[in-house]
Amino acid sequence: MGYYSKSCPEAERIVREYVEYHIRNAPSLAAALLRMHFHDCFVRGCDASVLLNSSSSNQAERDSPPNFTVRGFDFIDRMKGLVEAECPGIVSCADIITLAARDAIVATGGPFWRVPTGRRDGVISRASEALRNIPPPTSNLTALQTFFASQGLDLKDLVLLSGAHTIGVSHCSSFRNRLYNFSVVRDQDPSLHSEYAANLKAKKCRSPSDNTIVEMDPGSHRTFDLSYYRLVLKGRGLFQSDSALTASPATKLFITQVLQGSLDNFYSQFASAMEKMGGINVKTGLAGEIRMHCALVNS
Incomplete structure (x- = not known):
C-alpha cells in the first residue's frame, strides 16, 4: 500500500479525481473500466498487456474477440498522460x-477495496492468449471453474466477481444463441426465463443479426446492489x-447466502475478491517495465 508515497505522492489522487470527474457524466464507464481490469488480469496477470497495440508481426490482446467491445483505452491513456506530467x-x-x-466503482456509490501498488507493465500481448484465458459468456459452470482456478480463484470468487454484472450493459451478440440457436434440438435456452426471453426478442434482439445494447441488470444497471443475484435465481x-x-x-x-446478508456484507466480500484478483501474477522488481505510453512497449 502507498508504493508511490515518496516517488509520486500525487499519483493516486490524480487518478481518483480524474475518474470522479468523468464518471459523473459517463457512469457507464465504471463497468467498462472494471471489465478492462478483469480482462487484463486473466491474461498474463495484472500487467496492462490488454492496452498494448498490435504490430505488423503480432496481434495483441485488445484485437482478440473477447476484447472487441472492451472500452476505456483512451481514458487510461489520458490518465497516464496526467501522471507522466507529474512524475x-x-x-x-x-x-x-x-x-x-x-x-470508478466507488464513484458510482459502489464498494471500496484496497489497491496495493507497485505493479510493473508487461511487454508481451498475444490475441491467442486472450482467447484462451478469458471466460466467454457462453461458459458453463465446469468451464468457469476451470478458467477461475487457473488464476488462483475459487467458486466463491466466481460468484462474487460475477456480481459485477449488477452494473453495465452487453450486446445481443454475447447471448443471442440463448434466444435463437441454443442447440440442435432447442432454439431457446430452457434455463432462460421464458417471459424474459420473449421480452428480449420483442424489444432488444429482434433478430439473430441484431446487436443492440442490453442492460445486464434491468432497472438497476447503474446501481451496485444485490439485484443481479435475485435475477439470476429467477432465470x-x-x-x-x-x-x-x-x-x-x-x-x-x-448466492442465497449473499442475498440473505446485508449490502455492506456483500460489499466487503466483493472487495476481498477484487483485492485477490488484482494480485494475479503481478510483475514486480525487475520484471516488465514502466511504459512511457500504455499502448507501446518502451523502445
Whole structure:
C-alpha cells in the first residue's frame, strides 16, 4: 500500500479525481473500466498487456474477440498522460488500470477495496492468449471453474466477481444463441426465463443479426446492489455464464447466502475478491517495465 508515497505522492489522487470527474457524466464507464481490469488480469496477470497495440508481426490482446467491445483505452491513456506530467517514468499503466477500476466503482456509490501498488507493465500481448484465458459468456459452470482456478480463484470468487454484472450493459451478440440457436434440438435456452426471453426478442434482439445494447441488470444497471443475484435465481441472468451459477448446489447456496446478508456484507466480500484478483501474477522488481505510453512497449 502507498508504493508511490515518496516517488509520486500525487499519483493516486490524480487518478481518483480524474475518474470522479468523468464518471459523473459517463457512469457507464465504471463497468467498462472494471471489465478492462478483469480482462487484463486473466491474461498474463495484472500487467496492462490488454492496452498494448498490435504490430505488423503480432496481434495483441485488445484485437482478440473477447476484447472487441472492451472500452476505456483512451481514458487510461489520458490518465497516464496526467501522471507522466507529474512524475515521468514512475507509475505503471497496470497500476492505473487497477486504481481506476476501483475508483470508478466507488464513484458510482459502489464498494471500496484496497489497491496495493507497485505493479510493473508487461511487454508481451498475444490475441491467442486472450482467447484462451478469458471466460466467454457462453461458459458453463465446469468451464468457469476451470478458467477461475487457473488464476488462483475459487467458486466463491466466481460468484462474487460475477456480481459485477449488477452494473453495465452487453450486446445481443454475447447471448443471442440463448434466444435463437441454443442447440440442435432447442432454439431457446430452457434455463432462460421464458417471459424474459420473449421480452428480449420483442424489444432488444429482434433478430439473430441484431446487436443492440442490453442492460445486464434491468432497472438497476447503474446501481451496485444485490439485484443481479435475485435475477439470476429467477432465470433472468443475461449470459449462460450467469445462469451457470445456479447449476451447482454450492454456488446456488452461496448466492442465497449473499442475498440473505446485508449490502455492506456483500460489499466487503466483493472487495476481498477484487483485492485477490488484482494480485494475479503481478510483475514486480525487475520484471516488465514502466511504459512511457500504455499502448507501446518502451523502445
